[in-house]
Amino acid sequence: MTLLSLSGVSFAYAAGKTVLHGIDLAVRDGGNLGIVGESGSGKTTLLKLLLGLERASAGTVSFRGAPLDARDRGFMLGFRRSVQAVFQDPYSSLDPRQRVSDIVAEPLRSLKIGTDIAEAVAQALRDVDLPPDAAGRYPHEFSGGQRQRIAIARAIVARPALIVADEVVSALDLTTRTRIIDLMRALSTRTTFVVVSHDIALVALLCERLVVLEKGRIVEEGATREILARPSHPYTQRLLASTPRMPARG
Numbered sequence: 001m002t003l004l005s006l007s008g009v010s011f012a013y014a015a016g017k018t019v020l021h022g023i024d025l026a027v028r029d030g031g032n033l034g035i036v037g038e039s040g041s042g043k044t045t046l047l048k049l050l051l052g053l054e055r056a057s058a059g060t061v062s063f064r065g066a067p068l069d070a071r072d073r074g075f076m077l078g079f080r081r082s083v084q085a086v087f088q089d090p091y092s093s094l095d096p097r098q099r100v101s102d103i104v105a106e107p108l109r110s111l112k113i114g115t116d117i118a119e120a121v122a123q124a125l126r127d128v129d130l131p132p133d134a135a136g137r138y139p140h141e142f143s144g145g146q147r148q149r150i151a152i153a154r155a156i157v158a159r160p161a162l163i164v165a166d167e168v169v170s171a172l173d174l175t176t177r178t179r180i181i182d183l184m185r186a187l188s189t190r191t192t193f194v195v196v197s198h199d200i201a202l203v204a205l206l207c208e209r210l211v212v213l214e215k216g217r218i219v220e221e222g223a224t225r226e227i228l229a230r231p232s233h234p235y236t237q238r239l240l241a242s243t244p245r246m247p248a249r250g
C-alpha cells in the first residue's frame with residue numbers, strides 16, 4: 001500500500017529559485033526508503049513536503065491516495081497521526097523545560113489519541129531501551145544518543161505507519177550511531193522509515209530502496225543492492241566513492 005506519494009512536485013521558497021524539480025516518489029508500507037544527496041541537494045525541503053510542513057509549488061502530495069488538503073481537518077489529523085518525524089539535532093529538538101514523560105506524550109495529547117498516556121509513554125521508553133525512571137528526568141540529564149532515543153520514543157508513541165528521519169545520527173559518535181541504527185532496524189518491523197542523509201552507506205544499512213537527489217532532481221532510484229552494486233549515474237558513483245563501503249540490507 002502506498003502511504004505517501006509525490007507526483008510532479010516542484011518547490012520554490014518564497015521569491016527564491018526552484019529547489020525541487022518534477023519529483024515523483026512513492027513511499028510504500030513495509031519497505032524503508034532512503035533519500036540521499038549532497039548538502040544543498042534538497043533533501044530537507046523534500047522531507048518538509050512529505051511532512052506537510054511546506055506546500056508544493058506545483059504537483060501533488062498524497063497520503064493513502066488522497067491529496068493533502070490543509071482545510072480538511074479530519075483528513076489532516078489522520079495524516080499527522082500516521083506520519084511522525086525525528087530530526088538531526090538531539091540537543092535542540094527536545095524542549096529542555098519539559099520532563100521526558102511530557103516530551104514523549106506530546107503527540108498523544110496534540111493528536112487527541114485516547115489512550116492511557118502513562119502506559120503508552122512507559123511502553124515507548126521500553127521500546128527504545130531507556131530505563132523507566134527516564135520519564136521523570138529532563139533532557140539535559142541524557143547523552144546525545146539517549147536524547148535521540150527520547151526523540152524516537154516520541155515519534156513511535158502514537159504508533160505511526162511512517163517515521164521520517166532527517167540525518168538522525170550525524171551528530172553522534174560512531175558507536176552510538178551503530179546502536180541507534182540497530183534500534184531503527186528493530187523498529188522497522190512495525191513502522192516504515194524514510195531516512196534522509198548525505199551518507200549513502202548509512203542509508204544502505206536501513207533502507208531497501210534508495211532515491212538519489214542532485215540539485216533538486218531525482219537522478220537515480222531503485223533497490224539499494226542494485227544501486228550499490230551498479231551505480232548508473234556519475235553523481236551516485238561520486239557519492240559512493242566518498243563513503244566507505246558497508247554491506248547493504250535486503
Ligand SMILES: Nc1ncnc2c1ncn2[C@@H]1O[C@H](COP(=O)(O)OP(=O)(O)OP(=O)(O)O)[C@@H](O)[C@H]1O
Pocket residue numbers: 013014016019037038039040041042043044045046198
Ligand atoms: N528557508 C529557506 N529559504 C530559502 N532557501 C532555502 C531555505 N531552506 C533551504 N533553502 C535552499 O534550498 C536548497 C535546498 O536546501 P535543503 O536544505 O533542502 O538541502 P539539503 O540537501 O537538505 O542540504 P543539507 O544537507 O545541507 O541540509 C538550497 O539551495 C538552500 O539554500
